Structures are given as structure tokens and as C-alpha cells.
Amino acid sequence: MNAEPQPAPEPSHAATPGAGAPAGHRPVVTRAGMAWTATITALVLLVLLIAFMVQNQDAARVRFFGLDGTISLGIALLIAAIGGGALVAVAGAVRIIQLRSRNRDTPTTPRP
Template structure:
């Protein structure tokens, strides 16, 4: 019994044709050139373009929301533009999410370090 006979019996697989046969030559695809993959420069350009679009949208948001409002926070009171107030609130929320994510990453790194030390993995000196 040959490998091809075994492969024919496995569900979802097909026996491969002999490399010299015409059937094999028809299915061979030419190698893909490396020019189709995006480069780091292209990714940077896309990121800059997206960043500029976001900045333009923020400018439009600030211009359209210039109504002055009174803000009260823990006994403090002040008057700010609505757009500025909402932007500060959004940035504050982003900072809280970043702090929570950073704390979780730190927690996972410490746990991984402890696990590696307990097992005596590579780089521990044991």
C-alpha cells in the first residue's frame, strides 16, 4: 500500500498526482511576488491619512458645538464650550480605559513571570 492509497482513504484529502504528470503541472500556480504585500511605509501612510480625517472631524465638531455651558464638578464651577467639555470627557474616559488595560497587562506579565520562574523556563538561570 502506498502513501497515495492511504491519503485517498482519509476524508477531506485527495491523493496527490505524480509531480511529472500533466495533472500536477496544471494545478501548480506561479509563486506570488512580494510586491503584493503592503509595506510599512504604506501602512504608515494609511495611518496618517486616517489620523488627518479624524482631526478634521474633531475640528468640525468643535466649530459646530461652541455653545457655552456651565460645568459643575465636586463644588467647582466653570464655563466652557460644549465641544471642549465633551472632548475633555472623552479623553478622560480614554485615560481610564488605558489605565485599566495597563494594569491588566502588568498583572498578566507578573503572572507569566511567576509561572516561568516556577517551571524553571529558559532565561531563569536554573
């Protein structure tokens, strides 16, 4: 009798997690997935910020260019952080505009 070797049966993926995906395969990153991750991260940061503000209700005396008043410490720090973020955003926007202007003025050379 001449018996040909039979191929080994393929293992069933039905009981394994991630069935249908090869081992070591990474999931596809989509814009919707990135937006969902950013939303969850922002919500966690918002909860932490609210907890910070609730725990820092002590009055703080603030003086700024002749203005003098009392404000909650948490609110004062929030205003300072937003002001710092705005300054960084303005500096970044100026740099982006500068680079785009320089790129627009530079003639492009065709590639061989």
C-alpha cells in the same frame, strides 16, 4: 512533414493594470504602509473633530467637585472623551502588567 505543436504565445501584461503581479495577488503590507494609513486616518478624524468643535460653540455650564464654570460644549465633550480614554488606557496597562507578571512567574516547560 512532421510538425511539432508550437506553444501558445503568452499574453502581454503591458496593457493590463498591475502588470507583473499574478491574478489574485495581494500587495505586501509593510510598516511604512501601515504608518501612512494610520496617519491619513488620524488626519481625517482630526478634521472631523475640528468640525465638531466649531459647530458646538454653545456655552455649557459645568460643575465638577465644587468647581463651577462655563465652557464651550465642544471643548467640554473633548475633555470628557480624553478623560474616558485615559481611564481605559490605565485599565489596559494594569491588565497588561498583571499578565506579564503572571507569565514571568510561571515556569516554562520544555516542549518535546
